[in-house]
Amino acid sequence: MAARRVVYAASVAGSNSNTVLLQSPNSLFLSGSSPSFLGSSSMVSFKDGNLGKRSERSFFCSFDQEDNEDDELDEYFQQPEKKRRLTPDQVQFLERNFEADNKLEPERKIQLAKDLGLQPRQVAIWFQNRRARWKTKHLEKDYEALQASYNSLKADYDGLVKEKDKLKAKVLHLTDELLTKNQSEAPLQELTADSVSEDEVSKISIAACKQDDLTSAKSDELDSGSPCHLDGSHSSLLEPGDSSYVFEPDQSDLSQDEEDHFCKNLLPPPAYLYPKIDDGGYPDPSANSCYFGFPVEDHTFEFWSN
DNA sequence: TTGTGTTTTATTGCCTCC
DNA sequence: GGAGGCAATAAAACACAA
Numbered sequence: 001m002a003a004r005r006v007v008y009a010a011s012v013a014g015s016n017s018n019t020v021l022l023q024s025p026n027s028l029f030l031s032g033s034s035p036s037f038l039g040s041s042s043m044v045s046f047k048d049g050n051l052g053k054r055s056e057r058s059f060f061c062s063f064d065q066e067d068n069e070d071d072e073l074d075e076y077f078q079q080p081e082k083k084r085r086l087t088p089d090q091v092q093f094l095e096r097n098f099e100a101d102n103k104l105e106p107e108r109k110i111q112l113a114k115d116l117g118l119q120p121r122q123v124a125i126w127f128q129n130r131r132a133r134w135k136t137k138h139l140e141k142d143y144e145a146l147q148a149s150y151n152s153l154k155a156d157y158d159g160l161v162k163e164k165d166k167l168k169a170k171v172l173h174l175t176d177e178l179l180t181k182n183q184s185e186a187p188l189q190e191l192t193a194d195s196v197s198e199d200e201v202s203k204i205s206i207a208a209c210k211q212d213d214l215t216s217a218k219s220d221e222l223d224s225g226s227p228c229h230l231d232g233s234h235s236s237l238l239e240p241g242d243s244s245y246v247f248e249p250d251q252s253d254l255s256q257d258e259e260d261h262f263c264k265n266l267l268p269p270p271a272y273l274y275p276k277i278d279d280g281g282y283p284d285p286s287a288n289s290c291y292f293g294f295p296v297e298d299h300t301f302e303f304w305s306n
Numbered sequence: 307t308t309g310t311g312t313t314t315t316a317t318t319g320c321c322t323c324c
Numbered sequence: 325g326g327a328g329g330c331a332a333t334a335a336a337a338c339a340c341a342a
Contacts, residue, residue, distance in 0.1 A: 083315050083336045125316060
């Protein structure tokens with residue numbers, strides 16, 4: 001590989017000499033297939049120190065005009081190799097070829113080099129650098145598209161989080177109401193084994209568990225994350241007046257097996273699962289067969305909060 | 307004019323493919 | 325093993341504000 005570099009460096013250093021001496025400037029472009037170069041005699045552009053801007057002074061024209069000035073030739077070729085920018089015409093020609101195909105086959109490289117009066121290696125380098133620039137721009141565009149997509153998704157997510165918080169607050173509020181209502185009604189009834197039949201106890205337990213299932217169902221809805229579950233359309237699940245409202249048990253559709261199933265699940269949950277009530281105490285699990293609210297460590301909300 | 311930032315040309319080293 | 329591509333980088337050329 002090192003050989004490749006050395007050979008190229010030598011060829012560049014010597015190529016201008018060969019080109020200048022063996023070919024007329026126009027022949028370089030007349031041989032090409034690009035009409036845009038037919039009139040161009042500009043090969044190399046130099047910065048004009050006096051003007052401060054790049055001038056299109058033709059290196060070859062100057063040689064044409066002063067063929068006998070070997071001193072200038074010697075001066076030029078004795079200069080350390082400097083970078084020379086391609087002319088706008090050359091760049092335009094290369095750009096058009098790049099647009100046609102950004103890969104450079106050997107034959108095409110040779111032909112382009114001939115057309116432009118450049119070393120094939122220079123054409124290859126130009127394509128290589130051009131591909132790098134194209135890639136950079138492409139990456140920038142991709143980045144912008146991804147950023148826009150991210151912003152859109154984040155806005156959606158933030159909206160969902162807000163909606164979730166609203167629903168959570170609503171559920172807690174309704175739960176609180178239910179607990180308060182339940183506590184205020186319980187002492188009045190003073191249920192005793194003597195005054196309440198076994199059948200009535202069973203009914204109350206079933207109703208309580210039904211409410212528990214509804215609460216779980218609500219929680220599952222929140223877990224699902226589906227937008228249709230978050231649009232509030234089902235928020236009346238726990239509303240009084242709803243047909244499934246807990247204290248209006250409709251057990252007509254319950255079989256005896258189902259009743260047994262509910263009653264088997266009447267074991268009170270551990271105390272830590274009960275939210276602290278404002279007065280500092282926990283609701284008594286034994287007072288209510290089932291807890292209607294969300295446990296303190298409800299993983300549903302942990303999930304949504306993360 | 308000069309300092310500074312950007313663009314362009316070219317090199318180097320590494321990697322892959324044939 | 326040679327050819328060619330790519331990433332990283334150097335350095336010249338260029339643009340532009342102060």
